Amino acid sequence: MLPARITNYLHNRLDLDWLYRFIWRNLRTGRHLIHWSNTLLEGQAGILWAFLLLVLLLTLFTQSNPGG
Numbered sequence: 001m002l003p004a005r006i007t008n009y010l011h012n013r014l015d016l017d018w019l020y021r022f023i024w025r026n027l028r029t030g031r032h033l034i035h036w037s038n039t040l041l042e043g044q045a046g047i048l049w050a051f052l053l054l055v056l057l058l059t060l061f062t063q064s065n066p067g068g
Contacts, residue, residue, distance in 0.1 A: 002010075040049055 040046070043049075
């Protein structure tokens, strides 16, 4: 039998609970971002925001292609 101190140390190092919390936190943050953007685009100025995002994406894509 291993002493309780060693087994606790190994359990804390081999436990994947940290990975579960990390994934859950990222999913929750993504859900909030999607909800926020959905609320923004469904408002009265949604068409303007959509147009602005389209223009920004197009400028990013044209600048990332130095040969064309």
